[in-house]
Amino acid sequence: MEIGIIGMPKSGKTTIFNALTKGKAETAAYAPAALQPNIGIAKVEDQRIITLSDMYHPKKVTPAEVKYTDIAIAPADTTKEGSFSSQFLTYLSRINAIIHVVRAFEDEQIPHIKGSVNVARDIDSINTELAFSDLIIIERRLERIKNSLKSARQQERDLLNKEQTLLTKIQNALENDTPVRELQLSEEEHKIIRNYSFLTAKPLLILININEGQLSHVNSIESDLSACCSGAHCLLTALCGKLEMELTQLSDEEAKEFRDGLGIKKSALNRVIELSYDLLGQMSFFTTGADEVKAWTITKGTSALNAAGKIHSDIERGFIRAEIVSYNDLVKCGTMAQARKQGLLRLEGKKYIVQDGDIINFLFNV
Ligand SMILES: Nc1nc2c(ncn2[C@@H]2O[C@H](COP(=O)(O)OP(=O)(O)OP(=O)(O)O)[C@@H](O)[C@H]2O)c(=O)[nH]1
Ligand SMILES: [Mg+2]
Known part of the structure; x- marks a missing residue:
């Protein structure tokens, strides 16, 4: 990132x-x-990382x-x-x-x-340039879609029509000073435009x-x-x-x-x-120990399995479970042993969605 x-x-x-x-x-x-x-x-x-370091030295x-x-x-x-x-x-x-x-x-x-x-003029001027670049990409693509539609088969035609409608909607928005990042787009629409890397998105x-x-x-x-x-x-x-x-x-x-x-x-x-x-939609989970306290950066919504892969592909491959305590719970308890005693150390599976501030110990077998 x-x-x-x-x-x-x-x-x-x-x-x-x-x-x-x-x-x-x-x-x-x-x-x-x-x-x-x-x-x-x-x-x-x-x-959080300062507090964890004070705990683990x-x-x-x-x-x-x-x-x-x-x-x-x-x-x-x-x-x-x-x-x-x-x-x-x-x-x-x-x-x-x-x-x-x-x-x-x-x-x-x-x-x-x-x-x-x-200041306002300069903000506007750069915004205009970014939008201008997106508009050029859209214009070129719309032109190409128009040509392709002449000879396209039904299935392809449906896809092209969908893209044409979406790009026209974005074009109108940009012409009215609304950047792509402000549009409410569906998952499918996001997918259609992903490869264009619009600057205002x-x-x-x-x-x-x-x-x-x-x-x-x-x-x-x-x-x-x-x-x-x-x-x-x-x-x-x-x-x-x-x-x-x-x-x-x-x-x-x-x-x-x-x-x-x-x-x-x-x-x-x-x-x-x-x-x-x-x-960037990023957040951190932590691993702790006497050797290292480390913050790992992941995208919000990442599963425990993918988070494990961030550390090492072996841990992802041999994933058994993740032992997790939230940062706040750990701080409240003072030590990991105490958190375990109070039942605040949870065992989670592959699909668990990692939360910001989770302290994780991955159990794995390779
Ligand atoms: N007075 C003042 N001068 C600043 C400030 N920030 C940057 N400068 C000065 O402005 C000049 C340009 O700063 P840079 O950081 O080189 O600006 P830049 O945007 O990277 O410039 P280019 O890469 O040439 O486009 C330098 O002489 C800086 O010392 C500020 O907050 N106040
Ligand atoms: Mg510079």
């Missing part, structure tokens, strides 16, 4: 990428962007991770509509979710490609990149812009990219002191990482 960070030139994408992944990719006020994407991993800070602690790609848009691509390069579109079609970094910081030293800072996190001076009214900035973001698969939050990147250079303690001084309660970065995780 991978999240692409996109946005207007010089909006602070690489700065935020560095902050998220503790990376050191080059950021620049004037130099043209490097068109090679930056790729990095962020660790999900999860209180393992040799190794492995938190969940999110992968980010920072992809610059060539400046030429943002001057007129429909001009995202095909290379850029190919990158976008591969990623699972989009973070759109929007510049809200004023800085005379850093020219904005459109001559001024205007991808979950979207809009990240407003503000200046330090704007931190005190971050809540009103977010609520003023809430109309730019609707539906379950779109989120919006504001952070100061430059400050967050600088804070990653400090020790955790120093960073906390600094945040406290500025009245920032929680690391904005952790919030972004958590939101990314959520946006």
Whole structure:
């Protein structure tokens, strides 16, 4: 699972990428962007894994991770509509979710490609580009369906008709500024369009990149812009990219002191990482022991059998049962032995749907 960070030139994408992944990719006020994407991993800070480590004192602690790609848009691509390069579109079609970094910081030293800072305009402009790309795909496909219908047999004709109706519905929605992610589609409809990887179908996190001076009214900035973001698969939050990147250079303690001084309660970065995780429909289960406490990332709705396969194919192949206790139950009991005593350690079969925070011991035989 991978999240692409996109946005207007010089909006602070690489700065935020560095902050998220503790990376050191080059950021620049004037130099043209490097068109090679930056790729990095962020660790999900999860209180649960800290608590479990305090319980088990393992040799190794492995938190969940999110992968980010920072992809610059060539400046030429943002001057007129429909001009995202095909290379850029190919990158976008591969990623699972989009973070759109929007510049809200004023800085005379850093020219904005459109001559001024205007958050709503920039959100709109990228949304339009993404929709434009989807519309082109639809137009081409509809044209091809029309041709195929001339000679198609009955069975094929039915399928083509279905697809034509669906694509026309999506086309109308896009023309009325409704992205695919907001449409209520049936399972079957999702299947029909899966291979098109529509860009407006991808979950979207809009990240407003503000200046330090704007931190005190971050809540009103977010609520003023809430109309730019609707539906379950779109989120919006504001952070100061430059400050967050600088804070990653400090020790955790120093960073906390600094945040406290500025009245920032929680690391904005952790919030972004958590939101990314959520946006991707991901959740964690844990394995615990004296050697390692580890968070495993799975998609919501994963069965115990598939979760076992995530750890090792042998465990999936030889799956007998899963011993499971929920995180909250374990914490309430204090130890695994106590949880067992109180009957809170359950035995579940292959089809059990793993829940967020389940602590699992797989029993298997190979
Ligand atoms: N004042 C201020 N400057 C920022 C902020 N975030 C980024 N910058 C500066 O803006 C310039 C561009 O930042 P980058 O992170 O390189 O932006 P980018 O979107 O990756 O730029 P391209 O890859 O060239 O499109 C750098 O000089 C950053 O230091 C911010 O929150 N406040
Ligand atoms: Mg960059």
